[in-house]
Amino acid sequence: VVTKHNGDYPTHYPKADFLLLGKIILTSIPPLVLVMLQNDLGSTLVFIAIIIGLVLISGVSWKIILPLFTGVAALGGTLLILVVYNRDFLLRLGFKPYQFSRIDSWLNPYGDSGDTSYQLIQSIKAIGSGKMFGKGFGTSEVYVPVRESDMIFSTIGENFGFLGSCILIFIYFLLIYQMIRICFDTKNEFYAYIATGVIMMILFHVFENIGMSIGLLPLTGIPLPFISQGGTALLGNMMGVGLIMSMRYHYRSYMFSEEDEDFK
Known part of the structure; x- marks a missing residue:
């Protein structure tokens, strides 16, 4: 972002901010559209x-980010209200019935015995049955569909408990x-962008997978990083x-070389 200094505080050019936002959005649209065409809601959210x-x-x-995020949050809230009170309008916009069922199972998991609600109910039962210390490794008495991948946290909760x-x-958190x-x-802008993308990817996977397993978030096809079955996700x-x-290694190598030059 291009800035100018006014005394001790940098002042942003709004035009440069909007230009940068436009570049980020334009470069993100092609992969985002391709994933959306596959009806993969989980990867779209990632x-x-x-x-x-x-x-x-x-x-x-x-001054630009806050109104933008407020508008996105308001749009999400409006869609949630329409799911509850006016689904016909969303169906005309192209939404699918299975997406509504996920919202229903999230808001009221015990109100329907369908496949989605059944999966969530069984996951909550499995996690709750683990209590404080769990039943022990490999002891899974509550049946949870797809427990080896999307619902792996239910197995962890049942085997190892709350602790x-x-x-x-x-x-x-440490990772x-x-x-x-x-x-x-x-302190490298290019490295910072790459690291932020990886951090947000892993953070969202963890938050969404654990959240949907305990009923905090709607069910989506999101694996738990490094634990769920699936070679592609692990890779x-x-x-x-x-x-x-690698960024850390190159940064340390650069710092050591600078220290050597100063010593000489």
């Missing part, structure tokens, strides 16, 4: 989370915290973490 992270770190003025689930969440530190330590997450580790 792309949106990455875009939000890039906008937040881009340095765009809050084991908290330890897992703490490990994710994301270390990646954020690398993002700030490198993608490992590549992302590897990129950030």
